[in-house]
Amino acid sequence: MNVKYMYSLLAVIVLFLLAYLGVEAAGLRMLFGIVIPYVAVGVFLLGVIYRVMGWARSAVPFQIPSTCGQQKSLPWIKPNKIDNPFTPGAVVVRMFLEVCCFRSLFRNTRNAIKEGKLIFEWEIWLWVAALAFHYAFLTVIIRHMRLFTNPVPVCIQMVEKLDSFFRFEILTNTMQVGLPGFYLSGLILLAAVTFLLLRRMMIPQVRYISQAADYFPLFLIFGIAFTGILMRYFTKVDIVAAKELAMGLVSFHPAIPARAIGGVFYVHLFFVCTLLAYFPFSKLMHMGGIFLSPTRNLPGNSRAVRHVNPWNYPVEVHTYEEYEEEFREKMIEAGLPVEKE
Amino acid sequence: MNDRKYIIAGLVIFIAIFTFPFWYNLGKASPGPDIKLTEKAKAAKQCVMPTGYMRAEHMHLLDIWRHAVVRNSDRTFVNASGKEFTMSLSNTCLDCHSNKAEFCDKCHDYASVRPYCFDCHIDNPKEKK
Known part of the structure; x- marks a missing residue:
């Protein structure tokens, strides 16, 4: 048992019980349905502004x-325009590929010892899972806009339709x-969040560098997806x-509907609120940080342009x-050479 | 090289996207769907199952009905209180809820769901025995 992920798992279980019992046993619908969502959105927005302005x-x-x-x-040496961008336009291309395709993660390697030699293997599964995870999450968020807009915009209905093109049924x-x-x-x-979680738990080297703050968002997002599917x-x-x-x-x-919605819904909502409020103060701020990483967003033109701090x-x-x-005069007296006599 | 203006522009764009549901619905009062029951439905007091169950799970029930009728040719549904119903969307459900536009569609439009039930069961046709 690893203390770090047990703490994170326990935290998520406590959050689950808080919301479920808070609504089902204590009837705190007002708190979990209205107060906490507003607070969470406020904390998220102010927190993101605070971090980015920092x-x-x-x-x-x-x-x-x-x-x-x-x-x-x-001129006779062929430069690599995207991987070593010289102009702002090339930086934009590099950033676009970084943000939308996780290009630097694509180059991920894993080292291993084979036949007594240290070798570096190309490791693509982290990239695949990360890409699947982020785009699936984005789709899920866009899809949920049907619950936040009235009338529902056509583009959101299209996303829903595309997302559900695969028809099958278990009854x-x-x-x-x-x-x-x-x-x-x-x-x-x-599936992707499960993979990312298991990867942290199973691979010894990754487990060694993983902290509770790495496991917590994964457990939380697992909880969100799980309650949603439920x-x-x-x-x-x-x-x-x-x-x-x-x-x-x-x-x-804001108003709590007269009809009961069910404890699982409030758990789902509370998990999302926790994620929102936790977001600005955690590693999840890589959402904003990726745009501001100097190693990615500066042009590689240090030979041509002087960077003045x-x-x-x-x-x-x-x-x-x-x-x-x-x-x-003192220099001449001492016999030191001077430039102007 | 101070990029603060680009950073602030990016931040403003992000906040505009994030707060999309807030400004999209600005100034629009949007009460929930006001569904109307027909006289027949009102007189019956209760649907085949309790109202709360029907609101959340009617699609599941209809699916079970379809499965029972199509696969097992079992057309009789007995609910928890022992009352019998014929499993039929057209003849049982739409018999009471004959006002599809005022009843079914209201919530389906509101929640942006497009069930394919009515691709076939259009305009409340009576099934022939």
Whole structure:
């Protein structure tokens, strides 16, 4: 048993019990349905602004792009335009590939000892799972906008339709998976987050560097995806009442619907609120940080353009001319060579 | 090289995207769907199952019905209180809830779901025995 992931798992279980018992036993629907969501969104927005502005204020004293290719130099040496961008446009291309395709993660290698030799193997599964995870999460978020907009914009309905193109059905008396639509994004999200979690737990080297703060978001997102899938295919909730609650929140007329929605819904909501409030103060801020990483967003033009640290304070300098001016006579007296007689 | 203006621009764009549901619904009062029951449905007081169950799980029940009728040719449904119903969307459900536009569609539109039930069961046709 690893203390680090047990703590994170315990934290998520406690959150689950808090929300479930808070609503089902103590009847705190007002707290979990209205107060906490507003607080969480507020904390998220202010926290993100605070963190990003903190980065904006930070000094970038050096030109430190990471290079993965030949820098532009002499005309007969072929530069690598994207991996060592020279112009702002090339930086934009590099950043786009980084943000949308996780290009540097694609180059991920794993080292191992084979036949007594240290070798580096190309390791693609982390990249595949990370890409699947992020895009599935994005799709899930876009899909959920149907509960926050009225009327639902056509583009959101299109995403829903695309996401549920895969039709299949498992029907028993207790569950109804699919029918008519089975959302692939939900399954991919759960599968990818499970992979990322198991990867941290199973690979000794990764487990060694993993902290509770690495496991907690994974357990939390697992909980979010799990409760969501639970509500869609297993114990259904009154979705119209859920949307009434969500619409009340976003139109600033919050009200708890008269009809009960069910404890699982409040657990789902509370997990999401926890994620939102936790977001700005955790590693999840890589969402904003990736845009601001100097090793990625600076052009590799250090041979052509001098990077002047804008945070340099003006330094008083005493040049050699001024020095000689001051001490010329004494220098001549001492027999030291001077430039001007 | 101070990039603060780009950073602030990016932050503003992010906040605009994140708060999309807030400004999209700004100034729009959106009460939940106001579904209307027909006289026949009102008189019956209860559907085949309790209202809370029907609101959340009617799609599951209909699926079970379809399976029972199509695969097992079992057309009789007995609910928890022992009452018998014929498993039929057209003849049982839509008999009471004959106002599809005022009843079914209201919530389906609100929650943006498009069940394919009515691809075949259009305009409440009576099934012939």
